[in-house]
Amino acid sequence: MITGAGQTEVVDVADPVVGPADVLVKIRACGICGSDALYISMGGLPPRQGRMPLGHEPAGEVVEVGRDVTGINVGDHVVINPIGAPSGIIGNGGATGALAEYLLVENAVRGQSIEVIPTDIPFEVAALNEPMAVARHAVNQTKPTPADKVAVFGAGPIGLGATIAYKALGVNHVTVVDLIGSRLDKALAVGADSVINAGDEDVARRLIALHGKGAAMWPGKSGTDIYLDAAGAPSVVTTALASAQIGARLGVVAVHKEPVPVDFVNIMANEITVVGSMGYPTEIFEVTADLVADWEKYAVIVSHTFDFGDVQGALQTALTPGAADKVVVTFA
Structure with a gap:
């Protein structure tokens, strides 16, 4: 999380509480975006300047499903729509970020806020879904x-x-x-x-x-x-x-x-x-089918992977001009 202008820290927070319409995802991979460099230099975005969660390119595994959610099951591998969160854009000034062990997908609706992918797609490739x-x-x-x-x-x-x-x-x-x-x-x-x-x-x-x-x-x-x-x-x-x-x-x-x-x-x-062109008004899951069908080609885009234990090294590499093409942080 961003803790000040030019500063990031790993911060312990309470585990998310899953509501009846929510899904809890264990993050398995999260890409680092060039926009993260801007957010870090600014000390975050309003209203969370000085304490803003990072990470908006997630892929993970479902570990808990609210009783009212349909089409999503524990164990599913998923990609997530960061702009579909009611508490603000995930990792872009919202209340949550995906550079974390767990991410709560609020009001989870398959095809709108979350989508299931085959289990044979590597998580670091699935994390490319958002970019x-x-x-x-x-x-x-x-x-x-x-x-x-x-x-x-x-x-x-x-x-x-x-x-x-x-x-x-x-x-x-x-x-x-x-x-x-x-x-x-x-x-x-x-x-x-x-x-x-x-x-x-x-x-x-x-x-x-x-x-x-x-x-x-x-x-x-x-x-x-x-x-x-x-x-x-x-x-x-x-x-x-x-x-x-x-x-x-x-x-x-x-x-x-x-x-x-x-x-x-x-x-x-x-x-x-x-x-x-800005963002992805309708394309967040339009691209998923092609990513799944041709994942080996998309895998070429990933240049570096880092374990979350070295997330600061991952950020430094990603934000150093010319040091990397696409950096993805992975979680055990």
Whole structure:
């Protein structure tokens, strides 16, 4: 739990009390999100600044079921919807967090707040359900069709999840752009059709070579239909809009900490759509079936696992730029 600006501690709390509509889950794995770094630096979110539970990427095993709950049984392996908690978003300013031995799922309804998964899915992979829902919503926001050619900028967990989602939806060609070779290797492993290393290649020129020349008022545009910013660098927006043909779509799921200048004449003249993406209004369990069906591919995204006994080491690794891709904390 966050106990102050830049401070986290393992704190003993009372075991949750299960009500008739609740389910108690023993957490078996919980991912660490980039947003956790922001929360820690701020000392938490209102109204829980100074004492805020962390963890919003959980997977676990049901150990107690309230008498009024249906469709959930003791022993079930489950993933959880953090935004479905009546006491506030789990691990995002709510009363509970999933970086804990036990998590109470209040008003548990299968398919809304909790979902059962097969017991053969590794918990550290199941813990990807929440960030993969973020990626799936970003993809849905760009309204892909099978004929589209897509460029995903950023091969971190969300970019890789988006790559899997685009291919799962039957998209024709997905190119992933990043600066780190090992991340691009992962992009190919999860199904990208091609990759571009922005550190030593001309991205705009390579996109034209891969996706053909685009129709636009000015020459030098790419035939890319969709650009997805999962990197959060101003250069991504600049490159995408400079390359965008008539009718192209730019989705933004990465967090930009500073304003980014945009040429609106270009957007107007080429009728480019720019759409943002936040969270997962309907996708939290939409992604679960694909995660279950193709879990070996999703497993590539996890770069580090830590036992809860070293949760501080896990946080330090996850929050150190360049030290890890996806860190998951596991519980015995």
